[in-house]
Amino acid sequence: MAKCVLITGCSVGGIGNAFARAFASRGISVFATARDASRMENLAGLPNITLITLDVTSCDQIAAAVQKVSEKTGGTLDYLINNSGQHYTMPALDSDLDTAKRLFEVNFWAVLQMTQSFIPLLIAARGTIVNIGSIAGITPFPWMSVYSASKAALHAFDTTLRYEITPLGVDIMTVITGAVQSRIADNAPKFKLPNGSRYPQAEDLLKAIALGKGVDRSTMTTTEVYAEQVLNDILRPKKGRVWHGKYARLTRWMLSPLPMTVQFRIFMKRSGMEALLG
Known part of the structure; x- marks a missing residue:
């Protein structure tokens, strides 16, 4: 029987969509999911792909997805790829708590539920x-503290989960992702500093960051290349933590020997904080 995979966050233009096509091309049966099935229209009708409407924050929809996969596979799933995610650019002091909690619902709690x-x-x-x-x-990203915290929580969760599920015969892989030409920023909350912000001089910079402007997307790893690289790692016996996407391996190499004080200076400069603070 062919192996099967369920992938969350498969809207067109994103990483999950590229994963779905990459797995299907290898003859693996794919359950591609998204909150809105119409956003996976490019996958409809492709061999080896079944579309499922799934909001990863809905317990009822998750239960329905489990039932559908079980019926199709006889109660097995070879790979679960928790790819759904949200982005949020905002100074920590200005972050809206409801928005921050919703981001954690998708980026962390949904992974636990899945x-x-x-x-x-x-x-x-x-x-x-x-x-x-x-x-x-992994690295300090000023203006993205809530998003960074959600991913740091995921990494810590994975590290511990590996000890708990290995005795059950289940592996886990964490993909530390660098710059990829995904559309995650497209679904981020519309940026506007709140009244009374301590960073009014940074509003234009922050808006540009939130919209992905000032970043040369052509130099980023494409979703197709990223998906193939990750898939190759998934199909290898060794699991654990892997690094893919532009700057990912550079980040791994750079941070390991650098003292925190040096890292702080580097990221203060790269984030524009030094110029803002004079």
């Missing part, structure tokens, strides 16, 4: 969980 819900199928298949992390959870 893991708990699909673990019986993964155990049956001796499968693998793949969680999409970020260099933002």
Whole structure:
């Protein structure tokens, strides 16, 4: 029987969509999911791909997805890829708590719920969980503290979860992701500093960051290349933490030997903080 994978966040133009096409091209049966199935229209009708409407923050929709996959596969799932994510650019002091909590719902709590819900199928298949992390959870990214915290929480969760599920025959892989030509910023909250912000002089800079302006997307890793690189790692026996996307491996190399004080100076300069503070 062909292996199967469920992937969250498969809207067109994103990483999950590229994952779906990459897995399907290898003959793996794909359950591609998104909150709005119409945003996966480019996947409709492709061989080896089944579309499922799934809001990862909905317990009912997760339960329905588990049932559908179980019926199709006989109760097994070889790979679960938790790719859904939201972005948020805002100084920590100005962050809206409701927005911050919603981001954690998608970036962290949904991963826990998906893991708990699909673990019986993964155990049956001796499968693998793949969680999409970020260099933002490793390195200091000023103006993105809430997003960075959500990814750091995911990384810590994965590290501990590995000890707990390995005895059950399930592997886990964390992908520390660098700059990729995804559309995650397209779904981020509209940027506007609140009244009374302590950073009014940074508003134009922050707006540009939130919109992805000032970044040469042509130099980023394409979603197709990224998906193939990650898929190759998934299909290898060794799991754990892998690094893909522009700046990912550079970040891994750069941070390991550098004292925190040196890292602080580097990221203060790169984020524009030095200029703002004079």
